[in-house]
Amino acid sequence: MINVENLSKHYGAFTALDGVSFHVATGRVVGFLGANGAGKTTTLRILSCFMPPSAGMATVGGFDTVRASDDVRRLIGYMPESVPLYGDMRVVEYLRFRARLKGVASDCVSAALERVISQCHLQEKRRSLIRALSKGQRQRVGLADALIHDPRLLILDEPTSGLDPDQRVEVRSLIAALAGEHTVLLSTHILPEAEASCSDVIIIHKGRIAASTSIAEVTGGEQRWRVRVADRDYAVTTGASAAGTLTRWDSAEAASQHAAREVSAGRVLLEVGPEKRTLEDLFMSVVAERIPTP
Amino acid sequence: MNRLWTLAVREWRAHVHAPGTWVLLGLAWFWLAAMYCWQVLPASGHGDIQYMLWQGALHIANLQILFIPLLTMRTIAEERRSGTLEMLLTAPVRDHEIVLAKFLGAFGVAALMWMLLPFLMLLAVMSGGDPDWGPVASATLALAGTAGVLTALGVLASALTHNQLLAGFLGLILSFAFMYLPRLVPSDWQTLQEVLSSGDLLQQVEESARGIVDLTNVAFQISMTLLFLFFATRSLESRKWL
Numbered sequence: 001m002i003n004v005e006n007l008s009k010h011y012g013a014f015t016a017l018d019g020v021s022f023h024v025a026t027g028r029v030v031g032f033l034g035a036n037g038a039g040k041t042t043t044l045r046i047l048s049c050f051m052p053p054s055a056g057m058a059t060v061g062g063f064d065t066v067r068a069s070d071d072v073r074r075l076i077g078y079m080p081e082s083v084p085l086y087g088d089m090r091v092v093e094y095l096r097f098r099a100r101l102k103g104v105a106s107d108c109v110s111a112a113l114e115r116v117i118s119q120c121h122l123q124e125k126r127r128s129l130i131r132a133l134s135k136g137q138r139q140r141v142g143l144a145d146a147l148i149h150d151p152r153l154l155i156l157d158e159p160t161s162g163l164d165p166d167q168r169v170e171v172r173s174l175i176a177a178l179a180g181e182h183t184v185l186l187s188t189h190i191l192p193e194a195e196a197s198c199s200d201v202i203i204i205h206k207g208r209i210a211a212s213t214s215i216a217e218v219t220g221g222e223q224r225w226r227v228r229v230a231d232r233d234y235a236v237t238t239g240a241s242a243a244g245t246l247t248r249w250d251s252a253e254a255a256s257q258h259a260a261r262e263v264s265a266g267r268v269l270l271e272v273g274p275e276k277r278t279l280e281d282l283f284m285s286v287v288a289e290r291i292p293t294p
Numbered sequence: 295m296n297r298l299w300t301l302a303v304r305e306w307r308a309h310v311h312a313p314g315t316w317v318l319l320g321l322a323w324f325w326l327a328a329m330y331c332w333q334v335l336p337a338s339g340h341g342d343i344q345y346m347l348w349q350g351a352l353h354i355a356n357l358q359i360l361f362i363p364l365l366t367m368r369t370i371a372e373e374r375r376s377g378t379l380e381m382l383l384t385a386p387v388r389d390h391e392i393v394l395a396k397f398l399g400a401f402g403v404a405a406l407m408w409m410l411l412p413f414l415m416l417l418a419v420m421s422g423g424d425p426d427w428g429p430v431a432s433a434t435l436a437l438a439g440t441a442g443v444l445t446a447l448g449v450l451a452s453a454l455t456h457n458q459l460l461a462g463f464l465g466l467i468l469s470f471a472f473m474y475l476p477r478l479v480p481s482d483w484q485t486l487q488e489v490l491s492s493g494d495l496l497q498q499v500e501e502s503a504r505g506i507v508d509l510t511n512v513a514f515q516i517s518m519t520l521l522f523l524f525f526a527t528r529s530l531e532s533r534k535w536l
Contacts, residue, residue: 048384052534073386080384084377086304088311100300101385145381 001026001153001183002047006056009042009207016042018207019056024200026152029179031194032187033283034204040187041081043204044157047185048078060153074103077146081157081187083138087131091122091141094130095148102149116144119174136167143174154178156186160193172197195219195279203286210286218282224248225255228271229262244270298391298398301382305399309365318364319406322357326410329353343418343425348503350414351433354407355440355499359473362404362441363465366448369396370530371461390527393449397523401445408437429505436502439515440495444469446522453529493518 002024009017017039024030034040046053047060049069057064063071086094092113099109117126120140125133130141139159146154159175160168175184175197188194194201195215203211230244249255252274259272309315334349370393373379382392411434415425451465452458476490476497491497498511 045380050380050384050533070386070388073384076384078381078384080377080380082377084381086308086378088308097300097304098381098385101297101382101387103297103386 001028002058002060002185004043004047004056004058007043007046007053007058008055009039009046009051010054016207017046017053020204020207020209021056022202022209022212024183024185024202026183027180028200029175029184029186029198031198031201032185032204033189033191033194033201033279034187035189035287038204039207040204041157044078044155044185044187047072048076048155049073074149075151076153076155077149077151078155079142079146079157079159081161083142085130085138085141085145087129089130090127091130091133092117092126094141095144098145099148104149112148112150115150116147119147119177120144121170135162136164139163139167139171143171147178152182154182154184154186156184158188159186160188160190168193191279191283201279201282203283205287211282213282215279218279219276223274224250224277225252226271226273226275227255227259227262227269229259229267230270232266232268244268248275297387298395301387301391301395302398302402305369305395306402307399309399309403315365315403318361319403322361322407323410326350326353326357330414343415343423344429344504346418347411347415347425347429347433348500350411351437351499351503352496354411354437355473355496358404358407358437358441358444359469360466361407362400362444363448363451363469364462365403366396366400366445366452367462367465368452368458369400369449370452370526371455371458372452374456375458389530390523393453393523393527393530396449396452396526397445397519400449401442404441404445405438408434408441411437426505429503432505432507433499433503435507436499436511436515439512439519440473440499442519443472443495443515443522446519446526447472450522450526450529453526 005021007017007020032040045051047058049065049072052066060072061075065072095113099112104112117123120143122140125137160171178184198215200214226248228244228246259269263269334346412430415430418425447468448465451468452461455461473495476494479487479490
């Protein structure tokens with residue numbers, strides 16, 4: 001669905017993207033991860049045809065984002081981070097306007113409206129002025145806008161930023177429901193969220209792709225072992241499971257040897273067992289590798 | 295065409311729903327009525343309809359210099375500032391369609407200024423007057439042409455900045471310069487004065503109010519409108535060159 005090759009973007013002397021290449025297969029939900037300023041939004045803006053790259057190329061559904069930007073824009077539903085909307089319009093009026101702009105046939109507009117209003121739980125707010133909506137409600141209107149023409153690709157820039165925890169869960173489940181029929185590329189810097197919603201992740205750091213893998217590969221890869229020990233008195237008085245000293249080991253053998261040494265030294269073994277690798281571990285390892293040591 | 299119409303209607307509605315538009319229009323109408331009652335009517339001896347038409351057209355043309363830049367200042371600058379331009383440009387819409395829609399929406403509201411001229415003449419008829427409708431039509435056409443040029447200039451000013459107040463200020467300066475420069479050039483700079491006077495929009499309005507329809511003037515107004523809209527489109531496209 002998305003093919004990006006050697007994409008670069010310069011703003012004057014500043015290089016925002018430096019030879020970025022990646023591929024997104026149809027039907028996948030891909031998390032585009034990176035710290036603030038890593039180049040996530042610039043990449044998404046190029047893919048959504050808002051701006052062209054300085055070098056390299058990107059295709060969406062086989063169409064070049066520069067030479068066939070009209071075709072690309074018909075294929076995508078894009079939601080920018082700040083969700084800019086017309087505050088003077090009512091929700092239903094705005095969505096109807098966007099549907100017409102995106103070429104939804106006149107006789108299908110009403111059905112499309114009802115579909116996205118229901119998908120994004122906007123039934124009670126359909127007649128509200130957009131300027132009177134809360135941040136979370138505006139976010140849902142932005143999502144409904146991105147979905148109104150039933151696009152093949154959804155590009156969502158920080159779709160849950162500023163939302164309450166329950167609203168985050170709602171948006172996550174909506175994105176999960178879209179998987180399969182739609183390809184979703186969503187940027188975020190909230191790693192557990194990407195782990196929960198995405199099938200694949202691409203990590204960008206300082207304008208370069210630092211990793212591109214599937215969530216299953218990250219979490220199902222080689223395990224580590226954790227050993228937690230504490231001084232006898234401290235453990236008895238507090239009884240806290242998080243107390244003591246935690247160490248991580250690459251093999252079960254190393255972990256058990258360490259545990260045995262600690263026990264023979266008179267300490268209490270609080271915990272020993274396998275630990276799943278998380279996306280956070282991968283993120284920290286690839287980002288840390290690229291942070292120059294002083 | 296469908297997208298252009300959708301965008302233009304949205305733009306027109308945004309102007310119509312904005313209280314600022316009606317404040318501006320109210321002030322302009324009040325000023326025009328005051329000038330008419332206290333200056334034009336007494337000077338015409340309360341009977342010279344040709345004089346009323348000529349003065350009415352000139353007053354409306356001058357009011358447009360103030361009204362239209364203030365009307366158009368938010369068209370693109372505000373979309374840029376609020377980020378809604380990103381939403382528009384990532385939908386399957388071309389840059390020139392956005393600029394043209396902004397122009398059409400504002401021009402539709404500006405019509406509430408230049409359509410005042412035939413309205414004033416209707417009032418004259420209701421008071422027992424019998425105006426010559428040829429000059430009324432030609433003067434209205436010239437005012438519409440002038441409004442077109444000033445609206446395009448205002449949209450261009452709005453496309454050049456993120457700040458709508460700056461856009462309004464820039465639009466006022468450009469409009470004032472475009473309308474009055476031919477009359478401000480010293481008389482000893484004859485060649486320059488001749489060149490600029492061929493594009494003197496106020497002169498064109500005056501000629502039209504006498505019933506003269508010069509196709510060169512019409513062509514000039516359409517060309518200037520298209521030229522300014524072209525520059526506004528290029529300014530919008532400038533995000534691609536950064």
